[in-house]
Amino acid sequence: MRNVRPNHSAMGSLNAGTPWWAGLVVLLWCLTTSFTFAADVELGDAEKDCLACHDKEGVKKVLQNGEVLSMRISTKAYLESMHNETACEDCHADLDAKTHGKVKSDIKSKRDFTLAQGNACRDCHKKKYVQYDDSVHAAMVKEGNEKAPLCSDCHNPHTVRSFKEVQPIEATPCVKCHEAIFKAYSKDVHGLERIAKGKSAPLCADCHQAHDVKAASMGDGVKDTCLSCHKEAVAQHQDWLPNTGLHFASISCPACHVPTAQRRVNLRLFDAGKNVQLSEKTGVPKFESLTDAADGAGMGLDERALWSLLKEFNQEGAPGKTVLRGRLEVKSGVEAHQLSEKEKAIKDCNACHQAGAAPFQSVTLTIAGPDGRPLRHGVQKEVLSSLTSMNSVRGFYAIGSTRIKLLDILLVMVLAGAVCVPIGHMTIKRLFKGVRERLEAERLAAAAAGDAATPGAPSPSEQAPK
Ligand code: HEC
Ligand code: HEC
Ligand code: HEC
Ligand code: HEC
Ligand code: HEC
Ligand code: HEC
Ligand code: HEC
Ligand code: HEC
Ligand code: HEC
Incomplete structure (x- = not known):
């Protein structure tokens, strides 16, 4: 030889x-x-x-x-x-x-x-190993998933180039397994910016990490990354969006920035003590068996089923430890990567704050599965506005009902104000409209903050469903 x-x-x-x-x-x-x-x-x-x-x-x-x-x-x-x-x-x-x-x-x-x-890289790249070991990908590999990546699926060990070199976006290793998402990304604001100007705009790993990849809808990881680049974004939203902190906490950025997307409410089972999404214990599948049993007809959980499920989860540990936290998000992974220019983002309060608003017509319940990715089960939309589920849904029920009525009244007042003004003054009025709306919104936010100060004790009038 x-x-x-x-x-x-x-x-x-x-x-x-x-x-x-x-x-x-x-x-x-x-x-x-x-x-x-x-x-x-x-x-x-x-x-x-x-x-x-x-x-x-x-x-x-x-x-x-x-x-x-x-x-x-x-x-x-x-x-x-x-x-x-x-x-x-x-x-x-x-x-x-x-x-x-x-x-x-x-x-x-x-x-x-x-x-x-699989272990070939361990000795020389320990740090990457440790990060990778904590990822959804590694968890899936450990579960025996044949499609999840190992080091050499993302890096050909015989041809690997330095990541300091600027490569075309198609060369990123995520493409071969997440093709549909890549296609969407390559046409959105970041993809186009990246193609035009190189590294300033994020590629997959800039938002999700390369090694320590976590499920995207869990935790605040991705959102924090957005804000680490868009440092001015909080202040810019505060200009027109009352209680920006609450909105950012309960709405995923793409839900407003992908205007064409379908949206849903994700009720996340939360461990209130640790302030993390509740996760299924490895080897003890509970969520799926419980939800399947409670929802024989497959129509989605109704409020009673949701309530007893919550009770079941609260049997372990301190009572009240497990709560539901609502989050508005887009329905599919592809839609999350169709971010468009700011002019197209959703600004209309009515898109969400009115009875029967589209995003609240689809509801899902999630827990973190053993690999960190969400396990889901459908929930009937009526749960969001029903009185008895108020305790379990904690405040998120308010959408389309009570507090939103307050907002409706506010909007009616704004409109009524405009009508009272003589036609000749309409132009001047319009100039002041922005300022006036902001003042109103701030007032509302202050009122909301007052509300929030007495959680769990809403006034009787507030409890009334729409
Ligand atoms: C005499 C030719 C020859 C030389 C020299 C040789 N290989 Fe191979 N190698 C082969 C052949 C033939 C196969 C396929 C064996 C089979 O069909 O099972 C192979 C298979 C492999 C495989 C696949 C895994 C496996 O065990 O089949 C690896 C990895 C590999 N060689 C690495 C190396 C490395 C590293 C060296 C140098 C240290 C080397 N080879 C030297 C002929 C060679
Ligand atoms: C014997 C030590 C050794 C082993 C084993 C090893 N590497 Fe490396 N790797 C290096 C060295 C040296 C470099 C050069 C750059 C550096 O200093 O990081 C490098 C660079 C890299 C880079 C490029 C880093 C950059 O700067 O962009 C990647 C990616 C990489 N290795 C992946 C792997 C993978 C995947 C494996 C396992 C299949 C592996 N390595 C196994 C020593 C090793
Ligand atoms: C899901 C795909 C994926 C997997 C799996 C993966 N990497 Fe990476 N890796 C990347 C990407 C993308 C980059 C470059 C971008 C970055 O670092 O943010 C990278 C960068 C690197 C670098 C250079 C980074 C630097 O900061 O110098 C090394 C070394 C490396 N990987 C080693 C590994 C090792 C070892 C494993 C297995 C434990 C591994 N990678 C698993 C996608 C992956
Ligand atoms: C940094 C670690 C690393 C180095 C250095 C390395 N290999 Fe490999 N090699 C791997 C890994 C990991 C695989 C398995 C890749 C896969 O999953 O297909 C592999 C696979 C192979 C195969 C099987 C064919 C293939 O592509 O999967 C051959 C043949 C081979 N290596 C030969 C070599 C030879 C020859 C050298 C030196 C010139 C070399 N390797 C250097 C890590 C390495
Ligand atoms: C600008 C930041 C950003 C970039 C760049 C990005 N993503 Fe995402 N990704 C997100 C956000 C935000 C979500 C949705 C998270 C949520 O539900 O709030 C997401 C969701 C996902 C999901 C989960 C989808 C699901 O079914 O739930 C995957 C997989 C994913 N991204 C892969 C990728 C890949 C592959 C790339 C590169 C082609 C990429 N992402 C680029 C921000 C980004
Ligand atoms: C070898 C195939 C493969 C590669 C390469 C790969 N992934 Fe994955 N990834 C998967 C599989 C399989 C899943 C689980 C199914 C799914 O969610 O699409 C997954 C899941 C994910 C998830 C979690 C989805 C959720 O539910 O939130 C994210 C985020 C993700 N990948 C990002 C990336 C990023 C970023 C890269 C590149 C750095 C990458 N993946 C490269 C196969 C791969
Ligand atoms: C309630 C809907 C909504 C949510 C939630 C939202 N945005 Fe926005 N965002 C908008 C609208 C509308 C604009 C355009 C405002 C304008 O032009 O006056 C905007 C503007 C922006 C801009 C451009 C700022 C500028 O003026 O240059 C960035 C960057 C941005 N948003 C990022 C984010 C990030 C990151 C998140 C998640 C943490 C987020 N947005 C959440 C609706 C939203
Ligand atoms: C690595 C830094 C980086 C990260 C992370 C990042 N962006 Fe961007 N983003 C950019 C750049 C660069 C542009 C294009 C230049 C500009 O318009 O500011 C951009 C553009 C935008 C725009 C269009 C702004 C406009 O003026 O029309 C929106 C909206 C946006 N990003 C939202 C997000 C969201 C949401 C996330 C997280 C899911 C995110 N960005 C993560 C760097 C980043
Ligand atoms: C994309 C949907 C969406 C849009 C657009 C939106 N909101 Fe919201 N808003 C929400 C959600 C979700 C909450 C959080 C409800 C909860 O957690 O109880 C919320 C909360 C609020 C609250 C606090 C109510 C409370 O329960 O304390 C106020 C005030 C508010 N929004 C006003 C506005 C105004 C004014 C606009 C338009 C400038 C607006 N929102 C646009 C979805 C939206």
Whole structure:
């Protein structure tokens, strides 16, 4: 096998008995190869030996399940990669030199092979390992999910380039598994900005992390990342949106910034003590069995079912520990990546604050599954406005009912004010309208803050359903 060598392998055979002109040959060799290979890196003898067999057209292996695995490793790409100074054996320590290449090895499938190589990166990239280990992807791998990525699904170890190089967006490793989302992203404000101007706008990993990827609708991770770039955003919203903090906490950014999206209310089972979304214990599937049992007809949970479910979850630990927190979000992952220009964002209070508003017609209940991704079950929309579920839904019930009535009255007052004014003064009136609305809104927000100061004790009139 050793006589099949890559054409530049002369380097490997230099020794004490080498004639005087060998130095010149080497010098020439270095000069010419440095044109072909960007870095002045030289492969070790062992690597050249491996590549003598492995950098050949058409080397492949048929695996036990019939898949064909290409065995070709490009010398050129390897030399240009970040691992050009890493020895093959650093990652392939398990090969048996005596039998390798002569005796066929048993590999069941590509996935099996990838899993078997899974620890190859651990020694040198410990930090990334620790981060990755805490991700939804790693959790899915541990559960036996065949489609979740390992290191080498996102980084080809033989061709990996520096992430400091600006690459076209299609080169990001997330594309191959989240194609529909990528397509949506590539046409939204960030995708277009990224294509036009390079790195200023975020790509997948800038919003979701590359290694410590968490379920997107859990926690505040993504929202905080948005605000870390858009530092002025809070103040800009405060100009027109009363109680911006509450709105940001209970509405996902895309729910307003993707005007075409369908929306829903996500009632999240929350651990009020720890202030995190409640998660299913590994190996004790409770959520699905309970919700399925309570919703035999599959019509969605009604308020009674929701109430007893909550009671069930509250049996462990302190009573009242498990609560529901509402969150308005878009219905699909694709829709979350269709952010448009600010002019198109939803500003109309009525889009949400009126009886029967579209976003409140679809309701889902979630808990964090064992891998961190949400498990869902449908809920009947009436739950949001019903009186008896008030306790379980905590305040979110207010949408489309009581406090919103207050808002309706406010809007009526604004409109009535405009009508009373003589037509000739309409223009002046319009100029003041913005200021007036803001004042009204602030008043309302102050009133709401007063409300919030006495939680759990709403006045009787407030309790009345619409
Ligand atoms: C004599 C040629 C030859 C040399 C030299 C050689 N290989 Fe291979 N290698 C093969 C062949 C042939 C296969 C496919 C074996 C099979 O079909 O089971 C293979 C398979 C592999 C595989 C797939 C896993 C497996 O066990 O089948 C890896 C990884 C690998 N070689 C790495 C290396 C590395 C690293 C070196 C250098 C240390 C090396 N090879 C040197 C011929 C060679
Ligand atoms: C940084 C670690 C690392 C280095 C260095 C490395 N490999 Fe690999 N190699 C891997 C991993 C991980 C896989 C499994 C990839 C997968 O899942 O398909 C692999 C797979 C392979 C395969 C099977 C074909 C394939 O692409 O899956 C061959 C052949 C191979 N390596 C040869 C080599 C040779 C030859 C060298 C040195 C020139 C080398 N490797 C250097 C990590 C490494
Ligand atoms: C023997 C040590 C070693 C092993 C094992 C190893 N790497 Fe590396 N890796 C390096 C070195 C050295 C670099 C060069 C850049 C640096 O200093 O981080 C690098 C760079 C990288 C980069 C590019 C970083 C950048 O700057 O953009 C990625 C990605 C990477 N490795 C992934 C992997 C993966 C995936 C594996 C396992 C299949 C692996 N590495 C295994 C040593 C190693
Ligand atoms: C889901 C895809 C994905 C997986 C899985 C993944 N990475 Fe990465 N990795 C990325 C992306 C994207 C980047 C570059 C962007 C960034 O760091 O934000 C990156 C960057 C890196 C870098 C260079 C970053 C730096 O800061 O220098 C290294 C090294 C690396 N990964 C190693 C690993 C190792 C080791 C594993 C397995 C434990 C792994 N990656 C798993 C997607 C992934
Ligand atoms: C500007 C930040 C941002 C960028 C860039 C981004 N995402 Fe997202 N992603 C989000 C937000 C926000 C959500 C929805 C979270 C929520 O429910 O509030 C989301 C949701 C997701 C989900 C979950 C979908 C579901 O079914 O619930 C996946 C998967 C995802 N993104 C992958 C990607 C991929 C792949 C890319 C790159 C093509 C990407 N994201 C780029 C912000 C971003
Ligand atoms: C090898 C395939 C693969 C690659 C590569 C990959 N993912 Fe995933 N990812 C999955 C699978 C499978 C799931 C679970 C199904 C789903 O939610 O789409 C998932 C789930 C997710 C989720 C959680 C979805 C939720 O419910 O909130 C996020 C976020 C995510 N991926 C982001 C990324 C990002 C960012 C990258 C690139 C850095 C990436 N993924 C690369 C396969 C992959
Ligand atoms: C209730 C709906 C709503 C929510 C929730 C919302 N936005 Fe907005 N946002 C808007 C509207 C409407 C505008 C345009 C305001 C204008 O032009 O006067 C806007 C403007 C912006 C702008 C442009 C600011 C400027 O003037 O340049 C950014 C950036 C932005 N939003 C980010 C976010 C982020 C990040 C979140 C989540 C934390 C978020 N928005 C949540 C409705 C919303
Ligand atoms: C890495 C920084 C970064 C992150 C993270 C980020 N953005 Fe952006 N965003 C940009 C840049 C750059 C632009 C384009 C320039 C501009 O309009 O400000 C932009 C544009 C926008 C616009 C259009 C503003 C306009 O003037 O029309 C909106 C809306 C927006 N982002 C919302 C979000 C939301 C929501 C998130 C989180 C899900 C987010 N951004 C995360 C950098 C970021
Ligand atoms: C995309 C939907 C949406 C839009 C648009 C929207 N809101 Fe809200 N609003 C909500 C949600 C959700 C809550 C939180 C309700 C809860 O948690 O009880 C809320 C809460 C409020 C509250 C606090 C009420 C309370 O219960 O304390 C006020 C005041 C308010 N909104 C006024 C406005 C005004 C004024 C506008 C227009 C400038 C507006 N909202 C636009 C969805 C929206």
